[in-house]
Amino acid sequence: MATTLTIADAARVSGISSHALRYYERAGLLDPVDRNESGHRRYGDDDLERIRFLTKLRATGMPIREVRRYAELIKRGADSHAERLALLEAHRRAVVAQLEETAKNLDLIEWKINFYRERMEQG
Amino acid sequence: MATTLTIADAARVSGISSHALRYYERAGLLDPVDRNESGHRRYGDDDLERIRFLTKLRATGMPIREVRRYAELIKRGADSHAERLALLEAHRRAVVAQLEETAKNLDLIEWKINFYRERMEQG
DNA sequence: CCTTGACTTAGAGCGCACTCTAAGTCGTAT
DNA sequence: ATACGACTTAGAGTGCGCTCTAAGTCAAGG
Numbered sequence: 648m649a650t651t652l653t654i655a656d657a658a659r660v661s662g663i664s665s666h667a668l669r670y671y672e673r674a675g676l677l678d679p680v681d682r683n684e685s686g687h688r689r690y691g692d693d694d695l696e697r698i699r700f701l702t703k704l705r706a707t708g709m710p711i712r713e714v715r716r717y718a719e720l721i722k723r724g725a726d727s728h729a730e731r732l733a734l735l736e737a738h739r740r741a742v743v744a745q746l747e748e749t750a751k752n753l754d755l756i757e758w759k760i761n762f763y764r765e766r767m768e769q770g
Numbered sequence: 771m772a773t774t775l776t777i778a779d780a781a782r783v784s785g786i787s788s789h790a791l792r793y794y795e796r797a798g799l800l801d802p803v804d805r806n807e808s809g810h811r812r813y814g815d816d817d818l819e820r821i822r823f824l825t826k827l828r829a830t831g832m833p834i835r836e837v838r839r840y841a842e843l844i845k846r847g848a849d850s851h852a853e854r855l856a857l858l859e860a861h862r863r864a865v866v867a868q869l870e871e872t873a874k875n876l877d878l879i880e881w882k883i884n885f886y887r888e889r890m891e892q893g
Numbered sequence: 894c895c896t897t898g899a900c901t902t903a904g905a906g907c908g909c910a911c912t913c914t915a916a917g918t919c920g921t922a923t
Numbered sequence: 924a925t926a927c928g929a930c931t932t933a934g935a936g937t938g939c940g941c942t943c944t945a946a947g948t949c950a951a952g953g
Contacts, residue, residue, distance in 0.1 A: 655929075666912055669931090674910095685919050687930055700882070703875040711910065732886040735879060742876050746869065752826040753865050756858060759823070763855040778899075789942055792902090797940095808949055810900055834940070 649691055651681075657690040661698045668698070675715045676701055678722065707742045773815055774804075780813035784821045791821070798838045799824055801845065830865045 658665040668688075671677045677697060680688045690698075704714050717734055720727040781788040791811075794800045800820060803811045813821075827837050840857055843850040 653929080664912075665930090667910085670911065685930080687919085700878070703878050705910095707872055707875045707879065728886055728889050732883065732890060735883050735886065739876065739879055739883060742872065742879070746872055746876070749830055749865065749869055749872075752830045753862065753869070755823070755826050756830065756862055756865070760855065760858050760862060763851055763858065766851050767855060776899080787942075788900090790940085793941065808900080810949090828940095 651689040651691050652695070654688045654690070657688075657695065657698070660695060661702065663698060663702065671698075671701070674711060676711065676718050678718070704738070707738070708745065709738055713738070773818075774812040775818070777811045777813070780811075780818065780821070783818060784825065786821060786825065794821075794824070797834060799834065799841050801841070827861070830861070831868060832861055836861070 652660065654665045654668055657663075658668060661668070663671070668677075672680060677694070680690055680694055683689050701714055701718075704717070705711075713734070717731065720731045720734065775783065777788045777791055780786075781791060784791070786794070791800075795803060800817070803813055803817055806812050824837055824841075827840070828834075836857070840854065843854045843857065
């Protein structure tokens with residue numbers, strides 16, 4: 648029994664607003680979702696899985712247009728595996744670099760916090 | 771010999787465009803910078819230090835309006851140390867949480883990378 | 894004297910990623 | 924029959940953080 652959700656339920660499950668889900672589809676981040684007889688979207692497990700992954704890509708700072716490129720590679724089928732790999736590896740490097748930079752910035756912020764803490768202790 | 775830089779030099783040194791430096795000042799992230807006789811800004815070491823730190827705050831995702839709040843606390847003087855500390859500690863918690871989430875998302879992305887790698891190896 | 898170039902201001906414009914609105918279509922409950 | 928509520932579309936609006944433009948001032952060099 649494959650689950651199929653309405654857009655409202657897909658929104659609840661994914662944490663993405665139904666407005667944003669339609670926007671993602673229009674923008675080509677998601678393949679056109681199946682419709683029921685009255686033209687309403689029905690989200691299947693595969694759609695939800697796609698949404699989950701694209702949400703991770705977005706949450707790690709991948710811009711919309713690059714997620715779209717990734718979606719286009721998926722649409723092109725199995726011969727695009729190498730390109731998908733390259734895209735994800737490039738993104739991985741960017742995320743790792745961003746993590747390192749943030750960690751470094753955090754050090755400085757913590758140094759400042761300690762500075763204020765010591766000031767407080769001395770009145 | 772205290773250095774005082776033109777806005778163009780401050781931009782080069784800080785990596786923030788001169789447009790953005792003026793914007794930061796207008797927006798209250800920076801105290802009004804000293805001017806020379808002809809009204810041009812002259813950036814001192816203290817200004818550059820402030821710019822460096824605010825850049826770290828921005829780079830770690832602190833919104834403009836919260837950097838402004840921090841700047842206002844500095845303007846209020848020494849009696850705002852406790853509030854500055856609280857603001858920075860709250861930000862620290864947010865950054866740590868963000869780092870953890872990003873690391874988790876990175877795991878999933880790397881899982882996907884390995885998935886494609888194995889697919890590639892098997893042709 | 895005049896041009897050049899770096900600065901000044903106020904304010905318009907831009908790219909991103911949604912977010913919301915208006916007007917319309919369904920299926921169901923009263 | 925009709926009202927309700929969830930959906931549909933196209934397209935307008937929003938918030939953020941700059942980024943750029945236009946028009947003007949000023950000091951120095953040719």
